Amino acid sequence: MTASAAGPAPEIDLAFSLEPGADTGASTVSTLxxxxxxxxxxxxHLSGWLAQxxxxxxxxxxxxxYSLGLQLCDDATIATLNQTWRHRSGPTDVLAFAAQEEAPPVPQGEGEAxxxxxxxxxxxxxxxxxxxxAGHDLEAELLFLASHGLLHLLGWDHPDEGSxxxxxERQTALLLASPS
Structure with missing residues (x-):
């Protein structure tokens, strides 16, 4: 897939949650x-990325x-999810659980509303x-991880170095065009 001109920004129904106890400390609290x-x-951010x-x-x-969920949690929570769903022990940075892995065919024309x-x-x-x-702030890292997760929800994968x-590269393009 390659970068294209952005279309109209879609509406977003976001279920955002910050897990209780996922404390970022007073010095690193980000607006995100x-x-x-x-x-x-x-x-x-998500609407802009989806428009692109x-x-x-x-x-x-x-x-x-689009409707999607975004949860910010601690290492213990993500480690449990990683073990349960990916059968890998320990924490990871981001997990994406796609609802459209086997999307039904859509008739000619636009997709669903x-x-x-x-x-x-x-x-x-x-x-x-x-x-x-990496020498950057928490906000930059969160945007990087969220864009990575969004691409996974949309079917992107990286089983090898080329993919x-x-x-x-696509994430970088999304981040460069992100709203400030």
Missing amino acids: VDPAQAEALWMA LGPELPAQLRAAG WLELGDIIISLDTAERQARD LAAML
Whole structure:
């Protein structure tokens, strides 16, 4: 898939949650984590990314609106999910549970009015470590992980180095065009 001109921004029905106990510490609290501001900011980012991706999506993934979940949690929670669903021990940075893995064919024309994409789960603990190790802030890391999770919900995968490079290139394009 390649970058295309952005279409109209779709509506977003976002189920955002910050898991109780997923504490980022006073020095690193980001507006993407602050419950009072986070949902609107995440909706703007996700809507913008989906608008960019719209022209290149297969017909069954094109919609006027999308419903998805975004949960920020701690390492213990994501480690449990990682073990349960991926049979891998320990925490990971992001998990994506796609609702449209086997999308039914859509008749000619536009996709459904609303489409359930699935859920993105991000570990704040791991995101903070990765941000520190990479020398950037928590917000940049969260945006990187969320864009990665969104691409997974839309069918992208990276079973080999070539597909990972293509996915990372697409993420970079999404992030460069993100709202500030």
